[in-house]
Amino acid sequence: MPSTVSAMTDWIGLAEEVAAQLKADAAERDRANRPPAAEVELLRSSGLLAADEDAADAVTRIISAADASIGHLIGYHYLHLWRAQLFDNPSVATRMRADRNWFWSGVSNPLDAALELTPTSDGFIVNGRKTFATGASVADRLVVSATRVDTEEKLTFTVDAKAPGISYPSDWDNTGQRLTASGGIVFENVAVDGADVLGAQPADSIRLSLAALGFQLALTQIYVGIAAGALAEAAAYTRGQARPWILSGVESASADPYIVAGYGELVASLEAAGTLADRASESLRQSVAAGSDLTAEQRASTAVTISSAKVFSTRVVNETTSKVFEFMGARATATKFGYDRFWRNARTLTLHDPVVYKAREVGQYFLTGEHPPFTGYS
């Protein structure tokens, strides 16, 4: 941790500083489409990787507003550190925070075949490949889930992202979230130290099932951040560069009645989305805090609150990032501004898993009290 960062750190202020730097060339970096090595280095050197757990949501939103890819990376980084506490082995979770300069990523796409773990004298070797390992190729350390070939037990462990046998096919080239390094990862006889095993991940563990909710919530926070970023940049353009329409009868775009009320509509919805995301976060915090007292009902309530927040913020971010162009006008579509990246990022990330099935979850719980199943997405 840089010496300037202490327990008294104003994480919000620091995040805003980093965000300002990221925002300055976000459009240019989006076009260049290079792996986000420098961006991760900026997160590291700023000290932001070490932010307190209770600042994580706010930091994630602030960075996402400036650069949704980097917001995604830091949001997941915090998530991996957070979810470590859900496992049985507290010492690993503690060691994960030993070097607060490490940038963490994870490997766990539930839709792929599982990685395979073969026991060795002092641990395991892991083999297999996964798609969509966000941030892994630019990470220091990874949290990985894999299945023992002998017992079929699913284990989660940490490993050096540059360990021998790990390779990254560089197959991420996407219309949105371009700088998230979300390509695949290949494990060929990669050694895992038994001491780095966070624990087993039985499918029916209510406590471990909270991890999937953490991912859903992190996505939601990024959506809220993207919408806020789109509104902020659009407003700056409306104030500074937009022209009033020839038939509007007003002197400036900022005085156009439709533009002003149009912003108001979107801002009101975003306020609602952000506030609900806050509430979902608090609900998850309480479910974690419940420890072994966590009931199926409390878990379901948290899951559904997070799903509500995700359903609603999905609608908000897709609508907002498209609509703001109407408050800027045709000239704002020049490539140099890159304002379309907000929509591209939103549209891409909101497809992570189909939102209508989140709406179905919410509806089932409301209508019949049915709990969401434990899956990698719920």
Add this chain to the structure above:
Amino acid sequence: MPSTVSAMTDWIGLAEEVAAQLKADAAERDRANRPPAAEVELLRSSGLLAADEDAADAVTRIISAADASIGHLIGYHYLHLWRAQLFDNPSVATRMRADRNWFWSGVSNPLDAALELTPTSDGFIVNGRKTFATGASVADRLVVSATRVDTEEKLTFTVDAKAPGISYPSDWDNTGQRLTASGGIVFENVAVDGADVLGAQPADSIRLSLAALGFQLALTQIYVGIAAGALAEAAAYTRGQARPWILSGVESASADPYIVAGYGELVASLEAAGTLADRASESLRQSVAAGSDLTAEQRASTAVTISSAKVFSTRVVNETTSKVFEFMGARATATKFGYDRFWRNARTLTLHDPVVYKAREVGQYFLTGEHPPFTGYS
């Protein structure tokens, strides 16, 4: 206050009991369209009129879900007691709570000409007429605003709702909020005791300007309650009476994929609306608590947060109360169910003042930092 109601009262539980009673014959009473005398008596005898200030929002929502008219009455009742503290004369505010059985209403439609106050030896006489005096004709006591004919000062005072010279034209016959007794009121030489004057209401008083925000917030809470009520009644019908569609391939309406996800979409939006209304309420509480330190900026921030909540909940309640019919089916439109009252109540009450001007307020503040003006509606 009934002896069963004490400082330890579970106001939420009590509100739910009263709501259950109101809900049982809400459709029937809506059709009968009689002044809500029995309903006010129910509020009184239950002890709910004496609820703590910090339970007011929750109680208002719960009652509004069962019967939006009565929710409107009790919400405004709490509001009149709350806003009394904003004036200079604390003794009147204290005396207003002396008899917690009193049901309070107000007379202050900003769009009408002002009532006229003529000074007398020991107070004033008041003359004039006002429209839309919600609840006044069934109230015990009124909070009234009027203008001195000599100084043009605007004063606010309390008066017995049955005082000599006050009459109620019974001109309220509306498609929604039918049981709110929102007809006109006529004052003919009504005596006002000088000791009952809460204080002057100068148009530029930042503290008194919070009263208008309180009204806007109360409306918002009622909208949230109406949407919740529509969803709850619709869900009960879907579960118990709706038939699965012949082409759906499912055994019950509750298993229809479109119905389930449809509820989920509405519930997610309502969660967002309710949470934002809570946040707006907290913001208003803080602005009141700031006392003489209240700045124009803090007031503006509170005003805009309330406007955001109102803009958003307006959309939610109008959409929800109409959409839920699609989850019940054609037979749910029989008059005996009276489910259309949710939409009629929502549609009527959301016209209180035009919502697009609230969106304009939010947009102006976001785009240029402009503060909402002090008016009877902002």
Add this chain to the structure above:
Amino acid sequence: MPSTVSAMTDWIGLAEEVAAQLKADAAERDRANRPPAAEVELLRSSGLLAADEDAADAVTRIISAADASIGHLIGYHYLHLWRAQLFDNPSVATRMRADRNWFWSGVSNPLDAALELTPTSDGFIVNGRKTFATGASVADRLVVSATRVDTEEKLTFTVDAKAPGISYPSDWDNTGQRLTASGGIVFENVAVDGADVLGAQPADSIRLSLAALGFQLALTQIYVGIAAGALAEAAAYTRGQARPWILSGVESASADPYIVAGYGELVASLEAAGTLADRASESLRQSVAAGSDLTAEQRASTAVTISSAKVFSTRVVNETTSKVFEFMGARATATKFGYDRFWRNARTLTLHDPVVYKAREVGQYFLTGEHPPFTGYS
């Protein structure tokens, strides 16, 4: 047919005259909620029951805009005459038009158990009961479908609506389409002349399957009419009675930028709905004209075009009838205006069968080419 009505009749002009009469007291008649005997007599005496087939859509829309219940009655009247041509027995179809003063209704709710036909020496007797027989209790003649108890063949025939053994339980009391007399009907040993049988209705007859499409299209035309009526009445109110908002800075509600653009949005959508309904009508006309050359593909294309029109106009009419209140203001919710009837009528009638299953039909055809099944609704 009145002597004033001839082959040269301007049906549109005549419909507008009748509509003007219906509109004058539509709100009052909606509240009175009496069986529409006088209204049917007005349709009859005007000569409008005899309108040319190619004027039917336009007349239905015009009457629906003024009074959606009566528009429903006349739309179904034209439909019963039209669908008679689809059956095998042209002489009955011809005789149905013998007295152009007759008002026709039908009995065919596909969701009820079938009526039972028992053969007699010269025809049948019919027994059973049906719900939702729109207009039957105020009709002169009925088109009825029932199933032979011996052969299980489904037959369609005409019968005098006042024939011995027919009774009407008067069980229609609804929040919308109140004046459609859509209550039940009971047949007790009602004699049917064999000469009045239009023909058999085998479930797999492609030609007879067009009848269901005719009903779907008639509903669509009524939706378009209701939306047009709501906009017309709202505009009259905005022009003549609405007040400009105090913060709008304009002199009249008609100059308010939000109101003007708001109308524009709704009008544009309604134009789209109306135009698509016209196209759907033309598609159905062509399918009928194809006669025995009608292919499954052409039938599917017509069905899907009608479903598209219904899906889209459903959204338009529900949105329009609710939104227009924002262009009128709170005072427009007084019961005396009865403007909520547009929404009540729209909301009720658009539940005829669930619209999302129509969207599913359209999507299936677009995505995979799958044809809608032959049902009472598709």
Add this chain to the structure above:
Amino acid sequence: MPSTVSAMTDWIGLAEEVAAQLKADAAERDRANRPPAAEVELLRSSGLLAADEDAADAVTRIISAADASIGHLIGYHYLHLWRAQLFDNPSVATRMRADRNWFWSGVSNPLDAALELTPTSDGFIVNGRKTFATGASVADRLVVSATRVDTEEKLTFTVDAKAPGISYPSDWDNTGQRLTASGGIVFENVAVDGADVLGAQPADSIRLSLAALGFQLALTQIYVGIAAGALAEAAAYTRGQARPWILSGVESASADPYIVAGYGELVASLEAAGTLADRASESLRQSVAAGSDLTAEQRASTAVTISSAKVFSTRVVNETTSKVFEFMGARATATKFGYDRFWRNARTLTLHDPVVYKAREVGQYFLTGEHPPFTGYS
């Protein structure tokens, strides 16, 4: 005109062939972002530049569905040929069609300062610069408007796009409609033959005012085409590559109830948009056909019908091009597919002029009968 193209040409079939070629590498060409020289050559060599006037709308839509930039180019090409007939000098209009291989573009951005025309012995020289001259840099011939420095008369004339003194700054680099070559144009002492002057363009000419409506309609047709293209490509992906969601319980994405009904909703709206655009086109045709009998009322009615179509199709195309991703899933956001180009094209082109002012036009005409003013956009 290639010998294979004759008066009997099936323009629709030909357009579909060309569209198939364009579609094959549309994503790749969009990324390459080169001036559309080869694309214009394809249009020319196919013979499509010579399509009959009454096939222009259909061809524009078909090409726009495959490649919205090229649809824009050919739509404007037809437009320039069409609007030539509105001027006084029929011989120029005739000569414009002399070589049907010429690709026409125009120079007339109403928001820029006018080009300057200085009279010479046999014509004029023109000077000045214009922005957003769609297609000009790849055109054969241009239709240009400029203002005489002596008389201030506005004249419209044709000129060789490669004439000495004309240069193209190559300043078009945009997030959407990338291949439209919509950069600026500079005229330095460019000679204009007096015989190439189409005529004067007085601001109050009702007949010439139809040209602006033609542009608005062409944009509308392109919007309809883009939406159709997005749906067609998405459907192909859903059928061939999308995976059913793990919780869906269905075997294929094409059987997912939400995906199927989701397509249905969008298809229904697009049908409505396309049908209304057809009607708007017919209205414009009638206004042109009216010749000198064209009244202000007929012109207004045509203008408003076109505005309705534009308002509605703007909403449809922006919604459709974003929503379809939900029917394909996350993997469809890979850059190689380039499906985001539909949204980028739609979002860019629908900002041509602010759509809310078109809604205002429609609302004004509906509410008060006010005619749209004659401007470059109405």
